[in-house]
Amino acid sequence: MRFVETDLPGAYVVECEPISDDRGFFARTWCRDEFADKGLNSNLSQCSVSFNRARGTLRGMHWQAAPYGESKLVRCTRGSIRDVIVDLREDSDSYGRWIAVTLDAQSMRSLYVPEGFAHGFETLEDDTEVLYQISVPYAAGSARGFRWNDDAFDITWLTPNPILSERDRSFPDYPVLLRAGHRPRAL
Secondary structure, three states, rough: OEEOOOOOOOOHHHOOOOOOEOEEEEOOOHHHHHHHHHHOOOOOEEEEEEOOOOOOOEEEEEEOOOOOOEEEEEEEEEEEEEEEEEEOOOOOOOOOOOEEEEEOOOOOOEEEEEOOOOEEEEOOOOOOOEEEOOHHHOOOOEEOOOOOOOOOOOOOOOOOOOOHHHHHHOOOHHHHHHOOEEEEEOO
């Protein structure tokens, strides 16, 4: 595996290094030791999958607050997505900044999302499937989110009118979270 640093400290694009022959290939997508050697959270508590029927589906922006902050490795196993993460670590030089990475089944690239980041994605194809490897179990009481098109971050989405869940549509803007006392802490 190859770890490519992004502009947000602690976030990496993880690239497979397939070994090919006439049958096809074999590639490692996860190695606890390699993640730990990079100083990344190498705990793996659960794996989840998200299936999305239609192009233009948007899921986000989500994170889990302390003490259930999660890191995750996100990989698109069918179709393609534009994956977006936002640094919500108050003590980070990149606090409030975001990046977008295209993930698709062909490239087999993954995005490592550290604790303290919000995460979301939009599908670029119909019938897209996304695999998550997550460091801690889901804790509903710690689930947080902000509105996908919150002006505080000015995220550039490719889909002007995405398909959203009622939950994602009703998230408040991030400054409302600050006033409500739900500001995420550095984890």
